[in-house]
Amino acid sequence: MASKPLVAVLDACVLYPFHLRNLLVQAAFDGLFDAHWSDDIHAEWIRNLAANAPHVTVDRLEVTRDRMKDVLPQANVRGYQSLIPELDLPDPDDRHVLAAAITGKATLIVSWNIKDFPIENLRSHGVACITPDAFLVELYGQFPEALIDSVARARGNLRKSLPSSEDFVGAVERQGLAAFAAILRQNTARID
Secondary structure, eight states, X not given: OOSSOEEEEEOHHHHSSHHHHHHHHHHHHTTSEEEEXXXXXXXXXXXXXXXXXXXXXXXXXXXXHHHHHHHOGGGBOOSOGGGGGGOOOSSGXXXXXXHHHHHTTOSEEEOSOGGGSOHHHHGGGTOEEEOHHHHHXXXXXXXXXXXXXXXXXXXXXXXXXXXXXXXXHHHHHHTTOHHHHHHHHTTHHHHO
């Protein structure tokens, strides 16, 4: 792929939805970008998903987290905690995400919560925030063939309940990825 791929911290809100998490992890595994996260980010998405989906156990979500860490061992950022007190964000509870980005030398935070990461608070750290929809569209612009192949593998990861390509694209769209779903609709034959 690129000689120096994008480095992006994945916020908890983009690891929470199943299909989005699957797409992002697969794209990172395929080398389209370097994904970063932290134990705090994992704890947040697991806690929130377990609270909102009582039929899903914390143990099961921790198994998912552990698999993510196994396939992307370089993604886990450590040693960022000392930065947290000096960072300024609208919600102090989000400072750990920016601290992980700084420590992991990420240039992007991928999050649905753009308002929680204002440009003026990130600029001096060399970090920007982007929605997952815009991020995947940007990756497609850089690696159109490779990203579609990655999406096909992400769909194939769903061996137990393999949806049709149309159903898969519909699920992706329902998770808020409208622009990326439009790209996928133009490529459904390739993700079959």
